[in-house]
Amino acid sequence: MAVPAAYAPEYDRAFFGHPRGLSTLFFTEMWERFSYYGMRALLILFMTAPVAAGGLGFDTGLAGAVYGLYTSMVYMTSLPGGWIADRLIGQRRAVLYGGIIIACGHFSMAFPSLATFYLGLTLIVIGTGLLKGNVGVIVGRLYGPNDHRRDAGFSIFYMGINLGAFIAPLVCGYLGQRVNWHAGFAAAGVGMVFGLVQYVLGGKYLGDAGLRPAPAESPSASAQLRRRVRVWGGAAVLIIVILALGMYSGTVPITAGQIADAAGYFLLLITIGFFAWLFFGGDWTPAERKRLYAIGVLFLASAIFWSEFEQAGSTLNLFGDRATRLSIVGWSFPSSYYQSLQPLFIITFAPLFAWLWMRLGPREPSSPAKFGLGLVFVGSGFAILVIAAGLAANGVRVSPMWLVATYLLHTFGELSLSPVGMSAVTKLAPMRVTGLMMGLWYLGISVGNFIGGRLASLYGSMPLSTLFGIIAAVGIGAGLLMFALTPPIKRLMGDVN
Numbered sequence: 001m002a003v004p005a006a007y008a009p010e011y012d013r014a015f016f017g018h019p020r021g022l023s024t025l026f027f028t029e030m031w032e033r034f035s036y037y038g039m040r041a042l043l044i045l046f047m048t049a050p051v052a053a054g055g056l057g058f059d060t061g062l063a064g065a066v067y068g069l070y071t072s073m074v075y076m077t078s079l080p081g082g083w084i085a086d087r088l089i090g091q092r093r094a095v096l097y098g099g100i101i102i103a104c105g106h107f108s109m110a111f112p113s114l115a116t117f118y119l120g121l122t123l124i125v126i127g128t129g130l131l132k133g134n135v136g137v138i139v140g141r142l143y144g145p146n147d148h149r150r151d152a153g154f155s156i157f158y159m160g161i162n163l164g165a166f167i168a169p170l171v172c173g174y175l176g177q178r179v180n181w182h183a184g185f186a187a188a189g190v191g192m193v194f195g196l197v198q199y200v201l202g203g204k205y206l207g208d209a210g211l212r213p214a215p216a217e218s219p220s221a222s223a224q225l226r227r228r229v230r231v232w233g234g235a236a237v238l239i240i241v242i243l244a245l246g247m248y249s250g251t252v253p254i255t256a257g258q259i260a261d262a263a264g265y266f267l268l269l270i271t272i273g274f275f276a277w278l279f280f281g282g283d284w285t286p287a288e289r290k291r292l293y294a295i296g297v298l299f300l301a302s303a304i305f306w307s308e309f310e311q312a313g314s315t316l317n318l319f320g321d322r323a324t325r326l327s328i329v330g331w332s333f334p335s336s337y338y339q340s341l342q343p344l345f346i347i348t349f350a351p352l353f354a355w356l357w358m359r360l361g362p363r364e365p366s367s368p369a370k371f372g373l374g375l376v377f378v379g380s381g382f383a384i385l386v387i388a389a390g391l392a393a394n395g396v397r398v399s400p401m402w403l404v405a406t407y408l409l410h411t412f413g414e415l416s417l418s419p420v421g422m423s424a425v426t427k428l429a430p431m432r433v434t435g436l437m438m439g440l441w442y443l444g445i446s447v448g449n450f451i452g453g454r455l456a457s458l459y460g461s462m463p464l465s466t467l468f469g470i471i472a473a474v475g476i477g478a479g480l481l482m483f484a485l486t487p488p489i490k491r492l493m494g495d496v497n
Contacts, residue, residue, distance in 0.1 A: 018153050019142045021209065024202030026160040029135055031195025032099065033164030035106055036074075036128065037343075038172030038188040040313045041336040043067060044456070045321055046181045054181050056114065060318070061457040065260035067314050068453010070121050072267065075446040077129025079439045082137075084130065087225060091134040091141075091210030092203070098130030099196045106189030110182045118244075118256070120185070133442070134210065141209035158350070164191075165343035173336025264454075267447055274440065275299075284430065287494055291428040294368075294492040295437065297485065298424060299444045301371045304478045305417055306448025307455065308378045308471055309410055312342060314456030319385070319464070320403055323392040328400060338403050345411035353415040367424040368489040372482030374417025379475020381409035382468045389464035428493060 015023040047063035049055020058066070085094035105123030108116045139157050143150040168188070176184020243254070278292055321335035357364050365373065388402035422441050429437035458467055 021205040028199040030160040030164035034168040035188040035192040037165040038168035041169040041339040042176040060459045064457030069260040072446040072450035073125045078133040081129035094134045098127040101127030103192040110186035138210040162343040169339035177334035290492040302444040303448040307451035310452040325397045341407040368486040372479045374413040375479030377413030381406040382472035385468045
């Protein structure tokens with residue numbers, strides 16, 4: 001008989017001192033990240049590769065727009081994905097269905113046609129929205145309310161994410177660039193299938209964690225909600241199918257670039273509308289309203305950070321492929337291998353940063369100061385590339401160490417900002433809207449990814465040293481501004497550090 005995981009007993013220490021179910025979720029997330037980062041390592045390279053070489057032949061402007069739209073929507077769909085799990089099917093089924101849809105998306109991209117390419121991206125976005133946030137919720141429910149192992153459990157889970165991200169470019173990147181683009185996409189799908197198989201087989205170790213949605217107010221309310229979802233969901237699917245068929249047949253003259261533009265306006269409207277309600281609506285106390293202002297500043301800093309950090313899969317990927325040497329001491333490798341550097345550095349340095357913050361004790365930087373550090377680090381990474389881009393201007397491939405140094409600084413930036421960001425938002429948010437504020441954090445990442453895609457679309461339209469210099473100046477400038485604003489932001493935060 002399975003023990004209810006929501007009340008995991010202290011003696012359940014079968015996985016490195018943690019509940020056995022953590023291993024199931026560890027490998028589920030590892031394989032999901034394997035599929036995501038394996039495909040991402042190839043995405044912009046495949047879109048910009050000539051048709052004769054098996055690619056799509058997109059110019060960098062269109063490729064960057066599509067890339068930014070895709071990566072931003074991956075995070076945006078985590079909001080409806082969480083709602084569906086909470087209200088309709090529970091986290092367990094949401095993860096299962098999401099994984100199946102993701103695998104179908106990767107296998108769709110294994111077929112060489114533009115229609116299956118766009119279909120695959122759409123399916124991956126939908127599936128990731130169902131899986132990404134909900135698997136983390138199940139991790140939290142493996143522990144009792146006072147279980148001191150919870151934070152360490154999430155740290156182990158985070159290692160699974162980066163292990164998958166590290167392995168993926170080595171496997172999918174090699175197959176995609178050295179064998180066939182579509183073989184790389186198919187390998188990402190196979191990885192997701194591995195994750196699904198072990199998730200189903202290991203489900204018995206999860207007890208009842210995430211097995212059912214939150215109870216409705218009444219059976220009639222639940223039935224009414226399901227009817228509305230069927231009606232509106234069916235209408236949305238029908239509109240998407242009609243639009244897709246129209247675009248495919250040419251009867252609806254809408255391009256991928258126009259869809260990306262529309263998505264940008266949509267993101268802008270959502271962001272403005274959300275903050276307008278947040279700042280001017282709601283029955284907030286004076287202390288809560290001050291904290292919401294602090295959240296607004298952190299949101300902007302987060303969006304700027306992710307717009308630069310997520311250049312890893314776009315401009316930095318192109319720079320590695322076109323302007324960086326692809327050999328070390330006689331060993332040649334695909335350019336997508338550079339995508340394994342960041343997760344490798346995170347696995348290596350995350351324990352060191354955790355030790356450093358504890359070692360500093362009361363001298364540990366505040367949350368706004370850590371945001372400033374993250375921005376300065378990510379901007380400095382691009383400042384280094386200004387020199388490398390100048391050296392590569394005459395067609396000379398530069399040393400791999402330029403990208404290694406950039407990715408190392410970006411990793412330091414992520415370790416300074418990312419872990420503290422979500423924690424700070426949840427601590428600053430009024431208790432009655434904590435879940436909504438978690439959605440705000442993902443919205444910031446989504447906005448950052450979209451802006452990052454637009455920056456990538458400028459690749460080749462101006463000297464690379466100029467593009468990298470602008471990105472560096474924005475990052476470092478925003479970081480210095482955060483340092484200057486740290487005292488007033490801390491006052492807005494009140495007793496939250």
